[in-house]
Ligand SMILES: Cc1cc2nc3c(=O)[nH]c(=O)nc-3n(C[C@H](O)[C@H](O)[C@H](O)COP(=O)(O)OP(=O)(O)OC[C@H]3O[C@@H](n4cnc5c(N)ncnc54)[C@H](O)[C@@H]3O)c2cc1C
């Protein structure tokens with residue numbers, strides 16, 4: 001079979017989509033990588049390193065490396081700020097792309113006064129990574145030599161890697177996210193640590209002295225109908241807490257939790273380290289109020305006697321979970337692939353979890369269900385292999 | 395362009411056979427996937443059978459066991475797959491693309507030449523009676539026995555009370571929980587009178603588990619999350635379970651007709667031997683993969699050797715089958731069409747200078763160096779990752795790395811220091827996997843870094859020679875930074891460790907020459923942390939400003 005003629009579209013340019021695209025391209029397939037945002041990398045390109053005096057294997061820097069692979073691979077044609085508008089055919093498929101409306105910020109507008117003036121804007125304007133910088137012209141538009149304009153593309157197979165959305169804490173109003181300045185999400189914390197290089201309180205930019213993490217925000221929640229564990233938030237919260245504590249040994253950290261999920265094979269030693277340097281309280285706080293000096297008064301049931309107690313933290317981090325993507329219902333309909341009970345794309349075959357209900361369409365990463373970065377990479381490799389099998393070339 | 399390539403590259407012939415070690419479902423799936431790509435496979439299994447019979451993962455609740463049997467049956471129908479049961483890997487030699495392996499069967503020792511190896515062994519599993527101070531028998535049974543009884547005669551549990559205990563004798567994991575959830579459902583379907591589950595943490599981080607847990611609970615199963623294992627005592631044909639309930643804060647006793655003990659999910663007994671034979675790193679808890687993101691998902695420290703499923707982590711069968719596909723994908727990447735173009739000068743030994751001391755062979759983290767019978771080290775251009783650790787460790791300076799020869803790097807140091815400005819001259823040796831991109835990020839994002847900073851790219855911090863550091867000071871540096879990956883994040887496992895040792899040595903040397911040791915600093919950071927890069931170099935710049943100009947100038 002002539003491998004040169006095979007072409008695959010990967011929808012979604014997070015770690016899963018990038019990994020699938022790269023593996024396919026390495027195997028000789030032409031890839032159209034379609035990303036809705038103005039940068040590649042999805043959520044995980046925005047995370048901070050969580051090393052103490054040791055790497056904690058969070059995987060964040062691996063996303064940088066995969067992005068470097070992708071931009072160096074000529075068989076991958078990158079469409080940014082683009083999304084699928086219509087799909088026709090039954091393998092081959094004709095996919096019509098349209099502009100998503102996202103545009104990069106002009107670097108001079110965002111960053112003209114230097115990084116330190118507005119780190120968040122500077123980082124966002126360059127897509128969070130040096131490797132994304134190749135896609136932009138200095139005046140803010142896309143470089144047409146690196147970014148293809150939306151068009152109609154004929155492909156032999158499609159990989160859906162559209163990822164997830166972090167839980168929106170507005171759906172749990174008692175946490176008063178957005179109302180209390182020093183209540184932030186895990187994603188806010190990751191971004192801030194990445195762009196500022198350290199933890200800071202949003203209210204005054206100061207280093208917190210007493211911090212709390214609240215686990216399972218939006219996940220494992222019967223009332224919301226979210227009957228799944230997000231799998232990534234115990235690992236990210238604990239690693240982030242441990243790294244922060246390592247940098248600031250005087251910092252007091254409390255973790256409110258239901259159950260702590262495993263990280264890697266070294267979980268036992270890792271968790272022991274965590275337990276020695278922070279307090280674990282097996283209860284989920286009820287609500288929060290702002291104190292006059294910006295503290296977060298947090299009410300919870302004491303573990304020992306079940307009576308309500310209050311404690312004031314100067315920074316509370318909500319460990320938001322992995323929710324099905326906003327586009328899932330529309331995409332499922334357009335592509336003719338169903339959604340599972342939780343709203344992620346259905347993966348009907350346990351023995352090949354990259355398959356959807358339709359031939360020629362595959363799923364990779366958190367589009368199919370909660371998983372970590374390493375899981376997303378394994379899932380994407382599996383999808384790439386399944387695509388190659390489908391193309392009958394392997 | 396091609397002309398240039400031809401001079402720098404050489405074509406290498408690659409053996410396209412593949413050895414798969416382990417005949418559980420991961421091994422079976424790997425063999426089928428690899429064979430489908432047209433590479434001949436030898437699958438070896440230490441036991442008597444392959445397929446579901448050799449599989450150590452719980453099979454309860456899998457869609458249908460028949461499909462696994464069908465999959466295993468396809469082995470025999472697929473061309474190019476040789477299945478050897480009761481066979482072990484005795485020895486291995488060579489490098490990616492050219493391994494020689496010795497396989498001992500019941501009668502014979504066979505020799506095969508293969509280009510790649512996939513280890514796909516199964517868990518060792520046994521009920522943890524000892525861990526709970528219990529002896530099997532009567533009301534006390536293991537998880538597998540319960541599953542067998544439920545499959546054979548579910549009705550026998552009608553009206554019975556069954557308790558499970560898990561997560562105390564070993565740390566909890568989702569696979570154990572999944573097995574329990576499935577049994578809870580089966581017991582409820584069979585009309586059990588009561589189901590109690592005693593656990594530490596509910597490990598539900600895998601597909602569908604939280605829902606299964608909730609469903610079982612809604613149907614009446616009672617879960618207790620305890621800090622320590624409950625006290626369990628036999629009482630006639632029953633067991634009495636005593637514990638402190640953290641919710642109602644009371645001591646409670648429950649009597650059960652059956653107590654089900656969890657099973658261990660330990661690394662396969664052969665894994666330690668396999669690691670030694672294959673010269674691959676062992677990770678935490680004996681699994682055959684170090685904790686290192688460069689190994690995601692199925693790589694080892696050695697090119698051409700991959701690990702899948704239970705040989706590398708404790709996860710459910712769907713994930714192990716994903717590994718099988720990933721392994722096959724990576725195998726194809728190594729074997730290609732049986733030839734491979736590699737740079738001629740990746741790492742080259744000057745045999746004239748070599749004193750055959752074996753240092754390079756011992757220190758290569760990727761097992762890329764082999765020894766020829768005529769007493770000569772040879773570096774495989776396929777297996778070598780061009781980290782340069784051997785080059786810096788070789789006592790005779792007999793090894794040079796393409797693009798990073800000693801002459802090139804030392805020339806760069808001199809050239810970069812030749813341009814003088816008023817600012818403190820700081821030379822930063824930057825590992826290209828971490829510090830270099832972080833530094834580029836700082837620059838691209840317009841972070842303010844010191845004007846006197848001069849970065850020198852190295853393939854791995856392990857390539858930084860003591861001599862380079864001294865050169866930099868002699869050629870005019872006021873300060874030198876050696877910037878490497880965080881411990882545990884080095885692609886070559888130990889390059890950062892070598893670099894930190896060399897910095898300590900160099901600090902002693904410069905102190906002997908009358909320079910302040912603080913002028914030389916070792917720092918670690920990640921590729922995605924431009925802000926860390928900036929913080930390190932700014933801090934260094936301030937330090938050097940306090941110390942003033944180097945007294946060597
Ligand atoms: C706060 C937080 C911290 C985390 N930290 C860690 C960690 O430290 N380690 C770890 O292993 N995991 C971590 N995780 C989990 C990790 O984020 C995910 O495993 C990973 O990002 C999944 O990658 P993905 O490619 O599947 O999805 P995404 O990162 O969501 O990428 C999907 C991409 O698809 C694009 N897209 C969406 N819809 C469309 C469409 N219709 N058309 C085109 N493009 C589309 C999106 O713009 C996005 O770029 C964390 C999660 C959260 C919430």
Ligand code: SF4
Nearest residue numbers: 049051055056059061
């Ligand atoms: S902690 Fe994460 S980002 Fe930091 S070095 Fe390790 S894997 Fe990379």
Ligand code: SF4
Nearest residue numbers: 216219229230233234
């Ligand atoms: S990973 Fe931890 S925090 Fe996230 S949903 Fe699961 S148990 Fe809750």
Ligand code: SF4
Nearest residue numbers: 748749751752754788
């Ligand atoms: S370290 Fe150097 S001298 Fe020793 S064997 Fe290797 S090449 Fe020869």
Ligand code: SF4
Nearest residue numbers: 758778779781782784
């Ligand atoms: S350069 Fe690195 S990988 Fe190559 S032979 Fe030397 S030590 Fe081994």
